[in-house]
Amino acid sequence: MSVQSWKEKLDGQLPEELSAEVDTFETQIEQKKSGQIDDRVFAETRLRRGVYGQRYDNGQRFDGQITKRLEYPCGELFKGPDTYWDAPGMQRIKIPFGGLTADQLDVMADLAEEYADDILHITTRQGVQLHFVHIEDTPDLMRRLASVGITTREACGNSIRNVTACPISGVCRTETFDVTPYSKALATFMLGHPDCQDFGRKVKIAFSGCAHEACGLTSMHDLGFIAKTQDGKVGFEFYVGGGLGAVPHQAKLFDDFLPAEEILPMSQAVCRVFARLGEKANRARARVKFLLAKLGLEEFQRLVQEERAILPHDDAWTAYLDDLDSYKEEPLKIAAPLNGAAKPEGYDAWASTNVYKQRQEGYVAVTVSLPLGDITSDQTRALADLSRKYVKDTIRTTVEQNIILRWVSESDLTQLYGELVALGLGEPGAGTIVDVTTCPGTDTCKLGISSSRGLAGELRSQLAAQSMSLDESIKNFRIKISGCFNSCGQHHVADLGFYGNSRRVNGYTVPHFQVVLGGQWTENAGSYGLAMGAVPSKNIPAVIECITGNYVANRQGDESFQDYVKRIGKKEVKNMLTDLTSVPAHEEDASYYVDWGESREFTVGDMGKGECAGEVVTLVEFELSGCETESFEAQLQLDEGNYEAAYKGALSAMLHAAKALIKTQWLDVPDAADEIVKEFRERFCDTELFYNQFAGPKFANYLFRVHEEEISEYTQDVAHRVIEEGQLFIEQAYACYGRMNVVNA
Template sequence: MYRYDEFDATLVRERVEQFREQVQRRLSGELSEEEFKAIRLRNGVYLQLHAYMLRIAIPYGTLSAAQLRKLAHVARTYDRGYGHFTTRTNMQFHWPALKDIPDILDELADVEMHSIQTSGNDVRNTTADQYAGVAADEIEDPRVYCEIIRQWSTLHPEFSFLPRKFKIAVTAAPHDRAAVAIHDIGLRIVRNEAGEVGFQVLVGGGLGRTPILASVIRDFLPKRHLLSYLEAILRVYNLHGRRDNIWKARIKIIVNQLGAGEFARMVEEEWALMRQDGAYEVPDEEVERIRAYFAPPPYADLPDDPPAYVAYKLSDPAFAEWAKTNVDRHKQPGYAIANISLKPHLGTPGDISADQMDAVADLSERFGFGEIRVTHEQNILLPDVRQEDLYALWKELRAAGLATANLGLISDIICCPGLDYCNLANARSIPVAQRIQERFADLDRQHDLGELKIKMSGCINACGHHHVGHIGILGVDKKGQEFYQITVGGSGDENAALGEIVGRGFGYDQVVDAVEQIVETYVGLRRDGETFLQTYRRVGVEPFREKIYAAA
């Protein structure tokens, strides 16, 4: 894992003390809430429906055991005993007192954590494939370049006041687990025909009020040019992005209006001028210095599928079920990636208690190398578990309430906080997610349905990524009543697609039945081995539309 250098440490400590002074000014009344707003947002503090909310950055979703224990301590000491993981792999605390937030940030600085640029019109937390460094199918470890982007973008003087927030994601595998197509900039690490490794660059993705998938503007960018090319993109955006309309301020609007070809031309023109003036390259020695922080741990020489692991799967059906859904292939023989679902039956998606955080931190050291990953689908994982230890790990997870065997299944729902917390929301999302979990509680049925991803947002801002859900649910307000619009056929992977609206919205008491009708339609139409998405792509939206409105 990356370790802060002296510049990081100094920056974070100084920022804490600056913010402490501003909080005191707000508490004393010297600053009004409106005057304080810009200051708190740049330090990751939101004012939500009932209280302030603090968002903590987890760069590229990587946590150490010490950092997770510190988050557990914050949850117990300053909040209500739990935290919430977001779709940008950050941690949110929904109930801290404003007076305590500087102390929280000071304590987090002890373990190299902060909340800088988790809000505001700047470059947000860069995300990556949660399997980075351990994926069997990756070309290179994308965290190296995420860290380079983090260092470059943090308090960048030119890009600290962009027209709107800006999100970057990096993936390095053919199977896109980072959803790069829904980001302002998506980077795919690829090989060209000469065998050189570089980046395919996508620009202009985003969801919200105007969902758009990113367009490729460069098929291959040599790695040494990464930062200068990103800078060229951001300069074009900073110059031409709208500041008069918050709904039209994202880069996706410019790319859509100009066309990807014209936007690419403008970026290339800006980049050529920068290189003419001596634009910097990323030095090889700096890349290697950062790469050393992500060197593989001391793996043992182990065989795949050891007899004990195979025997446990044969003798314990519950373990076999968990291993089938929650365990994934590791690049190192004899090891596995152990996914931990944060979507238990009737739980709040993405929530984790302080006790569970401590338990996972302990397990990461007992069964791995003290590292935890956070996924953009609001789950966590241990990246380096010996296959021979999986059964023992599973029993410990079960004791902690963390062994739900539903990864990628219908109850593994992405869900924003909705109207229970957020003052932007139009409708509740957590209770709807829980009712869907209740309806599909039978794990045997879930496994029979196979991969089926539900994603839900409580408002048009799409924090729950509903546009790219296999089934997407959007909460809307209709004359003071909560209604839910449903889409089908979305996907956030390498075959990214926006879901298609099936028709008019459903009331709070109707939406779960509508989901049931969609699922029944799929079961009736699927062919042997077909997933929900494959069936949808074969038959289209009309059979689903006919079924749910005939039953309504």
């Protein structure tokens, strides 16, 4: 008897258009196999369906406890960016506003079990990722998702990504109104929209129910909507051009009141302008934030409004507004207080961090903490059953990589807690210092430099062990970690942020993290932190102890961490860290040369002793570290409001880093900026020596642009941008030098 395929099984049950799309993708995979489709076309095709390449890392994965080996025979597999196109990859799944049903959880649990490594990973934008998925399995995976109303369409690629929203909207005690229907309507409207198919890069959208909390993180999105009412009308403060990435930008206020009926057409108009005028050739400058910076807010507004005025009318813009009641959630159980029920051990600690009293009397939203954002298939299925038992389909993922069950009756809390504990899902500490956010990092991401998940796992267990003795003032700190400067772990908006990089020390490449302090999580990610310097990965726990210890000992009254950092000054913070920046010799302590969660020495392929270039090593390293100091001083100028000095300091740091590299070839390089830039271009850019493996000439172009640009007004934004760019330029100078040193060795 022949086994029925998923295509046959689900025939007629999927939306026609989606079903046809998956069929096409299946054909394209066949074409790719037989070499009939251009590689670049196939790459964009699969990315638009959420199918990413991933680092295979010899089939290993750190799960927060141990490094597991995964059996996926696929030719000769190896670590690094050059994994085979059909080696197991990552499948990103879009979850608009993080909303899930129990049936959807069940299906994803099955998919993780059958096609991936048995783990569902919740992302920093409320999505779900499965790793180690074979590309041949993706069409069936997509069909099965479509059968429960989920799409992976435009989960990656140059498209509108997952639309996010506060995970407690609708039940929040302080929201202006529930943003769920609006976020859902915009996500649906934009999905596959013809005006959203020709972007130079991705567009991210977020909704927030209020301005003061963090949930929506609207400031760091390309389009951000904050709920607002005016004269009895429902609408939004509308922001544009925010974003993280290597150079973070705060979004700018486009309109202080956009009526609800305008959010779809206005977003469409922004997309049209972005598709028409946004950068296409240079990916590094292809986000909305760069177009906004290039045009200026006023011109951007004018163009968008002009576009809005000529848009052909579409009924979909407002159709959903007639049906807002259909978005209303209902509880499964009647509301009742938790009267005198016996409380199991650990309950109080868990309830103090993981239970949120809803504005609806007698109901709570329960956060299920997921260390590193991971949940197994069995846990997921069991969680689906718990949601059927205690609530209806009122499940949400969060940007802090947890899952929330809404509408739990208070009277069920102790029993629910007991069941979560039995499933290994009862950890306390949601939204506190132990709830560390992390991107996939070197475990599965090809761009990862240091192990963000390894570090997060280590910090979580160290901090959880100390949780009873941690001072109240630091308990709610946010720690966020990215494996590289791209900031997928959102390190810019944490109290304590870290992003991965590396340094050549004693002839070895050593994993490091940049320490980023002073980011603000509240007020929708209201401000970004600045880098304080690179510290060896193995010293990051000590960095946290040092900084938080100093804060607890020296804070004045109830001073916030951000205010404390401002008061003592970044120079002082950097001084505190000086001792932690050094790396012992390999013979003295080899553990510094192995990243967290790894069993092998750091990036074996990069290893090599640069003995033959000893003298030059010393000189260049010395000079580059001087550039870091210069860049740091530019940050101090920025803090003091001296924008011109900050700008010029950052440019000078870049020029000196370029000069340091030129000196490896020509010691007598002159001091004049024009000469440095000319020599650098010829020796390091034209030769591609300074090229980044993934970003090409991106960082070199920072120098060329800043050197040439004429500034009419030195604003905070302009100075901040050049400082960020300068730091990345210096990072790249280190990387370039590291590579040269390996070649020389």
